[in-house]
Amino acid sequence: MRHLKHRHQLGVKKEHRQAIMASLSAALFRHDRIQTTLGYAKALRPFAEKVITLAKKAAATEDTAKKLHFRRLALARVRDESAVHFLFADKVQKFLKRNGGYTRIYKLVPRVGDAANMAIIELIEADDEGYKKAPAKKAAKKKTAKKAAAKKAPAKKDGEAEVPAAEQPAEAAEVAESKE
Numbered sequence: 001m002r003h004l005k006h007r008h009q010l011g012v013k014k015e016h017r018q019a020i021m022a023s024l025s026a027a028l029f030r031h032d033r034i035q036t037t038l039g040y041a042k043a044l045r046p047f048a049e050k051v052i053t054l055a056k057k058a059a060a061t062e063d064t065a066k067k068l069h070f071r072r073l074a075l076a077r078v079r080d081e082s083a084v085h086f087l088f089a090d091k092v093q094k095f096l097k098r099n100g101g102y103t104r105i106y107k108l109v110p111r112v113g114d115a116a117n118m119a120i121i122e123l124i125e126a127d128d129e130g131y132k133k134a135p136a137k138k139a140a141k142k143k144t145a146k147k148a149a150a151k152k153a154p155a156k157k158d159g160e161a162e163v164p165a166a167e168q169p170a171e172a173a174e175v176a177e178s179k180e
Contacts (some may be wrong), residue, residue: 008043
């Protein structure tokens with residue numbers, strides 16, 4: 001039974017899939033964002049995040065043997081020495097304050113030639129706030145309440161100013177006549 005054995009198969013054999021992930025992750029580490037198909041992006045996400053975790057472990061330890069071990073594990077997966085060196089030397093500093101979730105996937109319109117679903121996968125920095133959120137609906141309700149209160153307030157002032165002459169005191173009526 002193959003329960004709990006979900007992998008992104010991508011319709012290819014294991015060796016081909018590993019080569020695809022190695023080249024895509026090397027490109028991702030070099031360029032910070034790449035455009036690929038949605039299936040490849042979803043398959044690349046856990047692969048790349050595990051390699052970034054290896055780089056974080058190497059940065060956290062003081063033992064040079066463990067650092068070398070983590071670097072060799074990453075090199076066995078990515079297969080590009082310059083990309084691994086770039087990740088371990090420069091990029092890892094961005095991820096030290098972040099616990100997981102190092103990548104983000106944006107969906108794009110389908111590709112023109114074959115209508116394949118396209119996506120952009122990018123690396124996230126530690127101080128990134130995440131997806132931009134729409135303004136909350138509660139804020140919209142507050143604005144309408146303020147507008148309603150503003151409309152009611154001037155109506156009361158106008159109503160107080162327009163007191164009929166019959167209800168005005170005699171002194172106020174004389175002052176009003178003298179001004180005219």
